[in-house]
Amino acid sequence: MNPNHQSPLEVIHQAMREIVSLHRVTVNQLSELIGVQRETTGQLHGVIDAMREVSALFREMTNTQSKVNDFLNMLSQELRNVAEIDETTRRLLAEFIEQLQQLWPHLEEVTGQLVGFGVLLRQLFREQERANLLVLAEDVARRVPNLFCRHLTQLRWGVPGEFYDEIQGHVPEGALDSWLSADLVVTGVLRQAAEAPPLWIVGWVVPEIDEPAVTSARDRLVALRETFPRVLPALVALRPTDDAGLASSQGVLVIADRVVRNWEEALARWLVHPE
Structure with a gap:
């Protein structure tokens, strides 16, 4: 195919x-x-x-x-x-x-x-x-019998010059300035020692209780005590608050509110254990 x-x-x-x-x-x-x-x-x-x-x-x-x-x-x-x-x-x-x-x-x-x-x-x-x-000083002077009658008898008081003739033979001339600088002097015989010589309290009126006031009172008292041993310092205070206890620790009396404070402390400091 x-x-x-x-x-x-x-x-x-x-x-x-x-x-x-x-x-x-x-x-x-x-x-x-x-x-x-x-x-x-x-x-x-x-x-x-x-x-x-x-x-x-x-x-x-x-x-x-x-x-x-x-x-x-x-x-x-x-x-x-x-x-x-x-x-x-x-x-x-x-x-x-x-x-x-x-x-x-x-x-x-x-x-x-x-x-x-x-x-x-x-x-x-x-x-x-x-x-x-001044009003305070006059008020304290007027209340001296009420203030000290519990502690002293035969009370006498006044400004320092009223006692000048009495104390000049005991205080040397150099210490008289400390005496005459005071605002009030109180003297009397201790009730607990009636045969003791008179006790003298020398007070200064101050606005308040502070260290300068306490120190000044103590130093003035030391000058007086050299020949005038039976003496206590006192502060008459317009504002008597002493929260730190300065006056008590130094044996300084505080006169305020119609009472006398630190009495025992002052006696112990200056009479029992004089410094």
Whole structure:
């Protein structure tokens, strides 16, 4: 049989083989196309997601920028307010300085008057206290019998000068100043030692019981005791508070509130154990 002359059946088979071959090629191409399409779709999804993320970031940046702008506007307004307040403050301060300069001469005058008033008040206070001390001394002198009758008999009392002739032979000239500086002298015989010589009490009127007053009374008494041993110191106090016990520890009598304090302490210090 001539090969160039195929039978109809063979032609049909050949055609079918070609069709199948073409189909396979087409299927392969379609498969490749589908793969490319899937890859492209995945890439597109990635691009879409990226675009969404960029869009979200852009919106967030826009909102943040808006907040920043609002903050800057608020800050700018506050700065303007501060500037206005600062200007108002400077203006008020300038007005105050001007008023103060106008009032300064009057203030100096008032200050001078206040200083003078303060000096006058201090003088009045000193005079009032001096008057109170004099009244206190007179009141104590009037109450001497009531104050000392339990301790002394044969009482005598008065200002130091009234006893000058009696004691000048016993007190050296240098110690007379201490004697005459006193405000009150009381003398008598101890009830518990009737045969003993008279006891002398030398008192000074003071505003209050403090260390200088106690020390001064003690030192003056020491000067007197060198030749006049039977003598006790006393403080007549306008304000008799002795919270620290200064007078008691030094054997100094305190006459206040119509009583005599530290009697036993004074006897023990100056008569029983004289220093």
